[in-house]
Amino acid sequence: MRPIRLPEPPSGSIGMPDIFEGGVNVIRRAVVIGNGFAGSENQSIGLVRALGLSEKQTIYRVTRPRGGINEWLRWLPVSFHKMLDSVIRQIFGNTRFVMTLQGKKLVPFAAQNGGNVGLSAVLEADPKKIAAMARESFEKEGPLLVVASGRDTVSIASSIKRLAQENVFLIQIQHPRSCLDRFDLVVTPRHDYYALTPSGQQEIPRFLQRWITPREPPGKNVVLTVGALHQVDSVALRIAAAAWHDELAPLPKPLLVxxxxxxxxxxxxxxDLAKQLVSSLYNVLASCGSVRVSFSRRTPQKVSDIILRELGDHPKIYIWDGEEPNPHMGHLAWADAFIITADSVSMLSEACSTGKPVYVVGSEHCKWKFSAFHKALRERRLVRPFTGLEDISNSWSYPPLNDAAEVAGRVRGALAERGWTLQR
Incomplete structure (x- = not known):
C-alpha cells in the first residue's frame, strides 16, 4: 500500500548530499495510526505535515467492528470487541448479518475500516509488525515517528512503543486517560483538563470526581493546545485557492461561509438553533455578497430541512448538496468570514487558522469542557458570537491559530533531548 501523500513546500535542503542527512539519530519517516474517523485522523496527519514528513508517512488503521450488535459493544476495548465479534460471527456464520437484541430483526453490518469516513483502504494496524519494521530498519532508516489519535489507537500505539522502545518516538493525540508515561509526548487540548479547574470541580459531584480523567495536572510530556490539530496551513490554502478559483473567485463579495x-x-x-440561525442570517444578508452553506455528517435532518426550506431558494445563498467534490478547503481559502455552530472543535480550529472573522452560533448550549474551549477562543479574540446584528463587510482579524506548528516545535525539542532530530 503506497503512503498517502500531501503537497509540501520546497525543502531548503535541496542539493544537500545524503551523507549530511544520514545517521541513526535522524527521523525520516512517520507512521500514522488512525481510527477511521476524519476528525481524529486529520489531527495526526496535520502534525506529520507540520513536521515536514508528509512525503514519508504511511497510514495504518485500527478497525472496530460496527453495525448490528456491535453498536451495543462500543464501550468495550477494541481488542476484546474484535474477539467477541469473531465469536459471534462463528456462531451465526460468516455473513454480514447477525441477530441484534431487537427481537428477530436482522441488521446489516456497516462497512468496515471506517466506511466512507476518513481515509479508506489503508493497512490494518498490527503492533508486532510495525515494531519489527522499526527495529529491523533502524540502522538504515533511523528512528520511526509514530503518531496516533483517538481512544481505539491507544493500546496499539503503546504496544508499538513497548516492543521497539529504542527505535520509536511515540506521540498520542487526544488524552489517553491513563498511564501517560507510555508515550513520549501526549498532545491534547487544554480544555481536556477542565475537570481540574475550580469551575470544573464545582460542576462535578464529589462522588464522581475520582472517575473523571485526567486526575493529575499535565506533566512534562504533555503538550496543551487551544483546539484540534488539522491539515490547514498556508500551503494547503494556496493549493485550494487555485483549485477552487473558477467556482468561488467570481462570487460577489464578501463571501460568508x-x-x-x-x-x-x-x-x-x-x-430551535436552526430557526435562530435562519433569522439571524436574514438580518445580515444585506451586508453579504454571497453565502455558502455546508452541513456535516452529524447534522440532524430536522436541522438541515429547516435550513433548506427557509434559505434554499434565496438568490444569494448556495447550499452544498453533499456530493463530491467537497468544497470545504475552497471555502476556507476564499471565504471572507465564517459562521460555525459551536459543537465542532475541528471546524472552529480550522477556520481560526485563517485569521479571518469567525462567528459562533449556539455556544450558549455548550457545557462542561466545551464551554471552556469557547471561552479560550473568545479570550484570544479568535471568535465572536453571531447575533444577526453584524455587518459582514466590516472585517476584523487576529493572529491565526497555529496549534500544529507550535506542537511541531515541542516535538523537535523533545527529540533533541533524546539526541534525535528530524530530516530537513
Whole structure:
C-alpha cells in the first residue's frame, strides 16, 4: 500500500548530499495510526505535515467492528470487541448479518475500516509488525515517528512503543486517560483538563470526581493546545485557492461561509438553533455578497430541512448538496468570514487558522469542557458570537491559530533531548 501523500513546500535542503542527512539519530519517516474517523485522523496527519514528513508517512488503521450488535459493544476495548465479534460471527456464520437484541430483526453490518469516513483502504494496524519494521530498519532508516489519535489507537500505539522502545518516538493525540508515561509526548487540548479547574470541580459531584480523567495536572510530556490539530496551513490554502478559483473567485463579495455541525453530548441543540440561525442570517444578508452553506455528517435532518426550506431558494445563498467534490478547503481559502455552530472543535480550529472573522452560533448550549474551549477562543479574540446584528463587510482579524506548528516545535525539542532530530 503506497503512503498517502500531501503537497509540501520546497525543502531548503535541496542539493544537500545524503551523507549530511544520514545517521541513526535522524527521523525520516512517520507512521500514522488512525481510527477511521476524519476528525481524529486529520489531527495526526496535520502534525506529520507540520513536521515536514508528509512525503514519508504511511497510514495504518485500527478497525472496530460496527453495525448490528456491535453498536451495543462500543464501550468495550477494541481488542476484546474484535474477539467477541469473531465469536459471534462463528456462531451465526460468516455473513454480514447477525441477530441484534431487537427481537428477530436482522441488521446489516456497516462497512468496515471506517466506511466512507476518513481515509479508506489503508493497512490494518498490527503492533508486532510495525515494531519489527522499526527495529529491523533502524540502522538504515533511523528512528520511526509514530503518531496516533483517538481512544481505539491507544493500546496499539503503546504496544508499538513497548516492543521497539529504542527505535520509536511515540506521540498520542487526544488524552489517553491513563498511564501517560507510555508515550513520549501526549498532545491534547487544554480544555481536556477542565475537570481540574475550580469551575470544573464545582460542576462535578464529589462522588464522581475520582472517575473523571485526567486526575493529575499535565506533566512534562504533555503538550496543551487551544483546539484540534488539522491539515490547514498556508500551503494547503494556496493549493485550494487555485483549485477552487473558477467556482468561488467570481462570487460577489464578501463571501460568508456557514458550516453547520450537529449536537453532541456536551453541546445539545435542535431545530430551535436552526430557526435562530435562519433569522439571524436574514438580518445580515444585506451586508453579504454571497453565502455558502455546508452541513456535516452529524447534522440532524430536522436541522438541515429547516435550513433548506427557509434559505434554499434565496438568490444569494448556495447550499452544498453533499456530493463530491467537497468544497470545504475552497471555502476556507476564499471565504471572507465564517459562521460555525459551536459543537465542532475541528471546524472552529480550522477556520481560526485563517485569521479571518469567525462567528459562533449556539455556544450558549455548550457545557462542561466545551464551554471552556469557547471561552479560550473568545479570550484570544479568535471568535465572536453571531447575533444577526453584524455587518459582514466590516472585517476584523487576529493572529491565526497555529496549534500544529507550535506542537511541531515541542516535538523537535523533545527529540533533541533524546539526541534525535528530524530530516530537513
Amino acid at each position: 456557514v458550516n453547520i455541525g450537529g449536537p453532541t453530548r456536551h453541546c445539545r441543540y435542535g431545530p
